[in-house]
Amino acid sequence: MKTNPILLKKSVSISRQFFINYALLFIILLGVGTITLLANYVYVETVYEDLDQDFLEEMYKDAKKSGLKAAFKENELPDYAYLEIVSTDYKVIDQFNSPHKVGFSYGLNAFLKHTDTYDTDLFIPEKGEEYLLLYFPADDFIQLDDVFFFTILFFMVCLMAILYWYVKRTSVQLIQPIQKLLKGIDSISSGNYGEKIVFEANQELNELRSKVNQMAQTIGTEIALKERSEQLRKQLILDISHDLKTPLTNIQGYAETLNSFKHLSRADQQKYTDIIVSNSKRANRLIHDLFDLSHLDMEHDAVSPEVHDMAEWLRTLLSSFVEEFEEKGLEYQLDITESPLMVTFDPLKLERAITNILQNGMTYSDGYLFISLQEVQNQAVLIIEDRGSGIPVDYQEKIFEPFVRMDDSRNGETGGTGLGLAIAKKIIEQNGGSIELDERYDAGCRFVVTFGKHGDGSSASR
Incomplete structure (x- = not known):
C-alpha cells in the first residue's frame, strides 16, 4: 500500500499557527515602520536638504540673467519657498513668491534674527553689493504637515500591500480548508457518502x-x-x-x-x-x-471451544461417512496429516458444519470427493473438493448466504434447503475459523476451511 507523501508531513496545530501568524504580523509591522522612517528620512533630505553655495551661486547667476521667476522654476524650488535679492542695507530689491514687497526693509537685527530662526539660505556675491536670499516659509506647520502626509500615505500603502498578502496567506491556511470542509459536508448531507474531502491544513x-x-x-x-x-x-x-x-x-x-x-x-x-x-x-x-x-445469529456464546487434535477428530468423523460414500458409489480420497494438529474448537458444532459441506459435496460431486487436512504456515487448513459442475461465477460471492441455490426453480428433489452452507459458515466463524470458496479451482468445487493452531493467538477462545 502506497502512502501519500503529503500525509507524512507533520502539520502544525491551529494555536501554534496563530502564534506564528501574530509573530509574523508583528515583525511585518516593525519592518513597515522601519521602512517608513527610512523613506521619511530620504524624503526630508531630498526636499529640505540644505543648499550649498555652488547651487546658490548658479541660482544667483540665473536670477541675474533671466530673473528670479525663471531661476525659481529652472531650479525646481518647492512652491512654498521664495527668493529675494536684498541690498547691503537689508532692503528688498527684487523678489519672487515672497510675502515682502520690493522696498521692504528688514533692518540688521531683524535680518539676522530672521536667518537664525528660520530655514534661510543666504548667498553673498564676491562684490558684496547685494544678497540672494532663498527662504523657506516661516510657517513650520505647513512643512510638518507635508512630511506627516507623506509619512502616513507611505505607511498606509505599504501596510495595505502587506495586509493583502497576509490575508491571502491566512486564507490558504484556514479559510480555504474550512470552505472545502463545509462544501464536503453539504455534499455528504445530500447523500453523497462516497464524497472524499481533500485538503492539507493545520x-x-x-x-x-x-x-x-x-x-x-x-x-x-x-x-x-x-x-x-x-x-x-x-x-x-x-x-x-x-x-x-x-x-x-x-x-x-x-x-x-x-x-x-x-x-x-x-x-x-x-x-x-x-x-x-x-x-x-x-x-x-x-x-x-x-x-x-437464527439460533446461531442470536446466541454467539453457544459455542464451547476446547483444544482437540483436529486430525484425529476429522478421521473419526469421516469414518462414519465411509458406508454412505460407498453406498452412493463415490470415489473418495483422504489426505490427513499423521501429526497431531491441536486446534481450539467445539467438536459438536463443527461436526454440523463439516457435515453440511460434505453433504453438499456428495450432492454435486459427480462421483468424486477429496478431503485434506494439513498444517500450512502454523494453520490448520481443511480442503473439501469435488469434480462436479462447480459453482457459476454469479453465485460464487453469495454461495454462503441463506437460501442461495443454483437451481432457480428451487426443486426440493434436486437440492436441500439452501441453508446448509450458511449454517456451516456461521459455525466455523464462531469457532474462530474461516471458510471460502476457491475461485481459482475450475475442476469442480473446492471449499477451504482455515483455523489457527492452538497457542498462536488466532484460535477461538471463550
Whole structure:
C-alpha cells in the first residue's frame, strides 16, 4: 500500500499557527515602520536638504540673467519657498513668491534674527553689493504637515500591500480548508457518502477532515448494509414462503384426497401417505434449519471451544461417512496429516458444519470427493473438493448466504434447503475459523476451511 507523501508531513496545530501568524504580523509591522522612517528620512533630505553655495551661486547667476521667476522654476524650488535679492542695507530689491514687497526693509537685527530662526539660505556675491536670499516659509506647520502626509500615505500603502498578502496567506491556511470542509459536508448531507474531502491544513483541521471522511464512509457502509439486509430479508421471506408452500400444498392436497375419496385402494392410500410424510419431513427440515440459523445469529456464546487434535477428530468423523460414500458409489480420497494438529474448537458444532459441506459435496460431486487436512504456515487448513459442475461465477460471492441455490426453480428433489452452507459458515466463524470458496479451482468445487493452531493467538477462545 502506497502512502501519500503529503500525509507524512507533520502539520502544525491551529494555536501554534496563530502564534506564528501574530509573530509574523508583528515583525511585518516593525519592518513597515522601519521602512517608513527610512523613506521619511530620504524624503526630508531630498526636499529640505540644505543648499550649498555652488547651487546658490548658479541660482544667483540665473536670477541675474533671466530673473528670479525663471531661476525659481529652472531650479525646481518647492512652491512654498521664495527668493529675494536684498541690498547691503537689508532692503528688498527684487523678489519672487515672497510675502515682502520690493522696498521692504528688514533692518540688521531683524535680518539676522530672521536667518537664525528660520530655514534661510543666504548667498553673498564676491562684490558684496547685494544678497540672494532663498527662504523657506516661516510657517513650520505647513512643512510638518507635508512630511506627516507623506509619512502616513507611505505607511498606509505599504501596510495595505502587506495586509493583502497576509490575508491571502491566512486564507490558504484556514479559510480555504474550512470552505472545502463545509462544501464536503453539504455534499455528504445530500447523500453523497462516497464524497472524499481533500485538503492539507493545520493539525486540527486535518484531523477533522479525516473524522468527517471516516464518518461519511461509516454512514455509507451502514446504509449499504441496511439496504442489503432489507433486500436479504425480503428475499428470505420470499424463499421461505416458496420452499414451504410446495410441501404444505402437497400435504394439504393429498390429505384432502385421502379424506374425500374413502374407497381408494390400499396401494393408492399408501402412495399418498408416503407423499404426505415426505413433504412433512421436507417442511420440518426447512423449519429446523431456519431455527438453527437464527439460533446461531442470536446466541454467539453457544459455542464451547476446547483444544482437540483436529486430525484425529476429522478421521473419526469421516469414518462414519465411509458406508454412505460407498453406498452412493463415490470415489473418495483422504489426505490427513499423521501429526497431531491441536486446534481450539467445539467438536459438536463443527461436526454440523463439516457435515453440511460434505453433504453438499456428495450432492454435486459427480462421483468424486477429496478431503485434506494439513498444517500450512502454523494453520490448520481443511480442503473439501469435488469434480462436479462447480459453482457459476454469479453465485460464487453469495454461495454462503441463506437460501442461495443454483437451481432457480428451487426443486426440493434436486437440492436441500439452501441453508446448509450458511449454517456451516456461521459455525466455523464462531469457532474462530474461516471458510471460502476457491475461485481459482475450475475442476469442480473446492471449499477451504482455515483455523489457527492452538497457542498462536488466532484460535477461538471463550
